[in-house]
Amino acid sequence: MAKQISVFLENKAGRLAHVTRVLGDAGINIRALSIADTSDFGILRLIVSDPDKAYKVLKEAGFTVSETEVIAVQVPDAPGGLASVLEQMSEENLNIEYLYAFLGTSENDALVIFKVEDIEKARKAFIERGIKFLDETRLYQL
Known part of the structure; x- marks a missing residue:
């Protein structure tokens, strides 16, 4: 079992880039991802090298984040x-x-x-x- 990080994103230019930059700057490697979207928002699902740290830095950056097994x-x-x-x-x-x-x-x-x-x-x-x-x-x- 593993922790997946889910990030809720508005469908706006640059939001996905911002998530990946926050993770990259924190030294967190993205290992797998999936994105599902509607016209207004998307859900980015990630498997990362350090899910606890990813959760923390994304929350601190103002993203709505959750963890799922x-x-x-x-x-x-x-x-x-x-x-x-x-x-x-x-x-x-x-x-x-x-x-x-x-x-x-x-x-x-x-x-x-x-x-x-x-x-x-x-x-x-x-x-x-x-x-x-x-x-x-x-x-x-x-």
Whole structure:
């Protein structure tokens, strides 16, 4: 399990640049990101090298920030790899709220960040089914 930082942004020129500059100036590396938007605002979701520090510096810079627990799953980097993991999650009745790709890889697998309804249930199911996932320490160091 890992901490994801979510930043709520007005749809204005330069807001995303400001977030990335605040993080960069604080020495925080962005490892994965996803942005969803409407006409008025966006939600920037980030996996960063130091989520506690990122939360603090973004709050201090005036951004609306929240933390969410997510899970980083190692997905075979081959055709059907993601489908296999998703099918197993379906068999376990794990509800996926959203997912996005991680920028790096681990042990020649792709990494996908999942936000699921019940993260503890997902963690147990992954262990039982042999689905690999990364703990937060390894994830932040990639």
